[in-house]
Amino acid sequence: MKILVCISKAPDTTSKIAFTDNNTAFDKNGVQFIINPYDEWYALVRGLELKEANGGSVTILNVGGADNDPTIRKALAIGADDAVRINMEPTDALGVAKQIADYAKENAFDMVLCGKETIDYNGSQVGGMVAAFLDQPFVSNASKLDMVGNTATIERDIQGGKEIIEVDTPFVLSAAKGMAEARIPNMRGIMAARTKPLQVVEPSAFENTSEVASYELPPAKGACKMVSADNPAELLELLRNEAKII
Amino acid sequence: MSILVYANTAINKVHKSAFEAVSYGAQIAEKSGDKVTAVVVGNADNLDSLGKYGADNVVHVTSDKLDDFQPNLIAEAMQKAAADNNSSIIIFSHDLSGKSIAPILAAKMNAGIVTGAVDLPQTDGDFIVKKAVFSGKAYAHVKINTATKIISLTPNALEKKEFNKSASIESKSYELADSRLKVKEQKIQSTDLPLTEAELVVSAGRGLKGPENWGMIEELAKALGAATACSRPVSDMDWRPHHEHVGQTGVAIRPNLYIAIGISGAIQHLAGVNQSKVIVAINTDPEAPFFKAADYGIVGDAFEVVPKLVEAAKAMNHD
Numbered sequence: 001m002k003i004l005v006c007i008s009k010a011p012d013t014t015s016k017i018a019f020t021d022n023n024t025a026f027d028k029n030g031v032q033f034i035i036n037p038y039d040e041w042y043a044l045v046r047g048l049e050l051k052e053a054n055g056g057s058v059t060i061l062n063v064g065g066a067d068n069d070p071t072i073r074k075a076l077a078i079g080a081d082d083a084v085r086i087n088m089e090p091t092d093a094l095g096v097a098k099q100i101a102d103y104a105k106e107n108a109f110d111m112v113l114c115g116k117e118t119i120d121y122n123g124s125q126v127g128g129m130v131a132a133f134l135d136q137p138f139v140s141n142a143s144k145l146d147m148v149g150n151t152a153t154i155e156r157d158i159q160g161g162k163e164i165i166e167v168d169t170p171f172v173l174s175a176a177k178g179m180a181e182a183r184i185p186n187m188r189g190i191m192a193a194r195t196k197p198l199q200v201v202e203p204s205a206f207e208n209t210s211e212v213a214s215y216e217l218p219p220a221k222g223a224c225k226m227v228s229a230d231n232p233a234e235l236l237e238l239l240r241n242e243a244k245i246i
Numbered sequence: 247m248s249i250l251v252y253a254n255t256a257i258n259k260v261h262k263s264a265f266e267a268v269s270y271g272a273q274i275a276e277k278s279g280d281k282v283t284a285v286v287v288g289n290a291d292n293l294d295s296l297g298k299y300g301a302d303n304v305v306h307v308t309s310d311k312l313d314d315f316q317p318n319l320i321a322e323a324m325q326k327a328a329a330d331n332n333s334s335i336i337i338f339s340h341d342l343s344g345k346s347i348a349p350i351l352a353a354k355m356n357a358g359i360v361t362g363a364v365d366l367p368q369t370d371g372d373f374i375v376k377k378a379v380f381s382g383k384a385y386a387h388v389k390i391n392t393a394t395k396i397i398s399l400t401p402n403a404l405e406k407k408e409f410n411k412s413a414s415i416e417s418k419s420y421e422l423a424d425s426r427l428k429v430k431e432q433k434i435q436s437t438d439l440p441l442t443e444a445e446l447v448v449s450a451g452r453g454l455k456g457p458e459n460w461g462m463i464e465e466l467a468k469a470l471g472a473a474t475a476c477s478r479p480v481s482d483m484d485w486r487p488h489h490e491h492v493g494q495t496g497v498a499i500r501p502n503l504y505i506a507i508g509i510s511g512a513i514q515h516l517a518g519v520n521q522s523k524v525i526v527a528i529n530t531d532p533e534a535p536f537f538k539a540a541d542y543g544i545v546g547d548a549f550e551v552v553p554k555l556v557e558a559a560k561a562m563n564h565d
Binding site: 097116153162212213214222233236 | 256261314317342345346347350351352353360361362372377379380383384386387389390391392427428432433434446470488489496498502503514523526537540541544547551555559561
């Protein structure tokens with residue numbers, strides 16, 4: 001079973017969000033970068049579990065510059081076999097998806113796994129786009145994935161509940177909570193990751209279909225208005241007459 | 247030219263978020279003069295209401311291949327509808343269905359896309375859409391460079407405007423590829439309003455001490471006409487169903503009012519709720535981080551405060 005796991009680099013959840021260059025660029029100063037949690041905890045770990053149970057390989061794919069290599073090495077330390085970095089600063093999801101699809105087309109994977117969204121751009125775009133470029137079925141927001149032969153049984157989130165579906169390989173899946181438990185790399189994994197293959201591939205040509213023109217921080221929150229615990233009814237008065245929302 | 251809107255349905259109804267998406271399209275059309283076409287896949291008994299929120303016509307796609315949720319095939323149908331209607335802007339709701347279909351369509355049409363829009367696009371000069379990024383901690387203004395533009399709208403982000411048009415309804419059966427995805431079983435946990443579309447949400451956390459204490463939370467929600475939600479530990483311990491979990495790994499919501507009871511306000515939880523218009527925190531600990539993100543707060547024991555709130559809410563309903 002040949003599995004491709006797409007990972008994105010994202011600022012740690014607790015990072016302070018600030019912008020530079022006249023609010024056109026994210027301020028990376030002092031920011032700790034991690035593997036996007038949905039890509040790591042759910043897509044990568046489930047991919048590794050399937051490989052451990054059925055044999056095969058897990059390849060990591062990232063689109064980014066050389067400064068992403070430590071993040072990619074972490075994915076290798078968790079247990080992936082090899083990695084590919086497409087050497088391009090990502091600008092929009094369609095461009096990233098095209099690079100992923102071009103690589104996946106040449107290397108025939110049984111499945112392409114990614115997280116349901118990144119915690120920085122919150123797009124939920126790349127998985128569906130890769131599926132479209134590869135002309136493969138797309139299963140989004142999956143919370144369980146089991147394989148019997150070439151057939152996957154997948155639980156996916158739908159409006160108001162869940163659905164169990166079946167699909168044959170190849171397919172593209174975006175992973176949500178429930179797929180797997182996060183793994184912490186051990187020392188052996190970290191040592192092994194240093195020598196695992198990380199191939200750098202130059203991107204194919206494409207044109208940006210969208211780009212961030214500027215960023216904006218929300219207005220600072222005013223002080224929290226406190227209501228006495230002895231008279232909670234006052235809270236409802238405030239919500240009705242001051243905030244006017246009930 | 248036209249603006250095409252995917253109107254999501256569930257259990258024989260066009261969704262509230264779909265009406266928001268139609269109204270969003272109609273507000274863009276007010277400036278551009280375009281026609282607004284709503285596309286509905288599957289059965290719904292409230293198609294007439296689409297005109298109320300601004301659809302000029304409704305294309306009802308009928309195909310037995312679309313009985314189950316098939317994102318690839320719906321994207322294919324949307325592409326055909328876009329060609330039929332000469333559509334330059336295509337709108338989805340940024341809900342679980344829009345998140346599946348819109349990116350497929352963007353790739354098929356090589357169209358620039360912004361998902362999770364929170365405001366109308368700016369169309370003087372460049373076409374720029376505002377969206378929340380960094381899990382609600384900032385906004386990005388994203389420029390779309392292509393002639394065809396796809397936008398998905400965050401549910402409950404904008405007030406839906408009424409246009410009171412009477413939309414003509416036309417059935418279409420498109421030739422679609424065979425589906426490669428088979429639905430075996432559906433587990434609909436709730437037929438109520440999905441959490442992402444609720445305007446008022448009452449949420450509780452570990453401070454409630456056990457699932458047996460949720461009665462008062464449900465009562466408060468009922469008295470306010472609100473949906474219920476919970477924090478991650480509560481859903482992890484199975485005190486409450488998984489689909490109620492809001493936060494970084496659960497669902498992100500944007501209600502008009504979010505009442506957090508017995509939730510400390512960890513950054514991962516706030517990431518899922520910080521876009522709420524008004525936040526209320528009720529917690530025994532005056533140092534709970536939630537008070538920094540809240541507009542209103544009560545320092546007190548939920549077991550004393552919530553029953554009083556329920557009484558007050560009931561009294562208010564009788565006024």
